Amino acid sequence: MKYVQYFETPIGWMGAAEEDSRLVEVFFGRRPLSPGEVSQRTDLLARTVAQLGEYFSGQRRQFDLPLGGQGSAFSRAVWQALLGIPYGQTCTYGQLAAQVGRPRASRAVGRACHVNPLALVIPCHRVVGADGSLTGYAGGMAAKAFLLALEARSSGR
Template sequence: MNTQEALPMDLEPVAPAREAAVTFRVPLPGPTRHTTMDSPLGELTLYGDGEALGGLLTPPRDGTRRAVPSDWVRDEAPFTEVRKQLAAYFDGRLRQFDLPLAPAGTPWQLQVWQALTTIPYGATSSYGQLAQELGRPTASRAVGMANGRNPISVIVPCHRVIGANGSLTGYAGGLERKEFLLALER
């Protein structure tokens, strides 16, 4: 990252150009709960604090089963609504999620992830456009780095971010999954 794109540690929140579809809250203390669910992307790992979703992870690209930390507690109950909404999304019946979300991240990451929720279903944005909307026009690489660390993929739609030239660019879950999600939303 060049110094022009470096971000100050004391970032002031910047309101995105569009209203965010969801709000984030701080994760509650206590054990992390988790479960899995089948999806067109493969087996998803869902985790959170028992009241809010903290993460949605796609399977590793090598096809192996995702390992979870040994101190996480398997618990299906907190994820009933998440599963229901994800199933409706993958069936093409849901365009906007309505779930309590509590991702853990830096202030900058949280700003970027919040901005991701402003990208409408079926639309795309570029890293540069998001940087502009966040009031940091030279921070497109920093936006890309934060985007790549989004723990709640699909629901916080990092797949809707593409290159400035319209090309599909990196996606932690793999470009084939990004293509699938964008095609689903067309």
């Protein structure tokens, strides 16, 4: 069974999903429940919402939640590398590609960011274009700009 909870944030509605006592999704907006999903607040989802609230108030820089989720070996490597980007800093797709041992795979890194199931928790919003420009983001460009500005303010950058 997958448990889903929706909550409001400064960048709009978001949802989180738990399966097998692991956080498997944090996503933007609201969506209809799929078969096998139930809208229910669990202890893990309550912790997730609380930690996201702390993040949005500038008081949390890392999340302490048991993570799940599925993806290819390459995507999982990219997501792991994303967790290493410090709060308040950015990295380019090319730098991230080099970090995972595939220096010519910046587009593949972009695809892995696009399918990241754990928005904000796995901070793909910290990835920018080679020239430092903001590029695509599942939550929208305004949300990405908001998140980067929030982190810059909170980290004193």
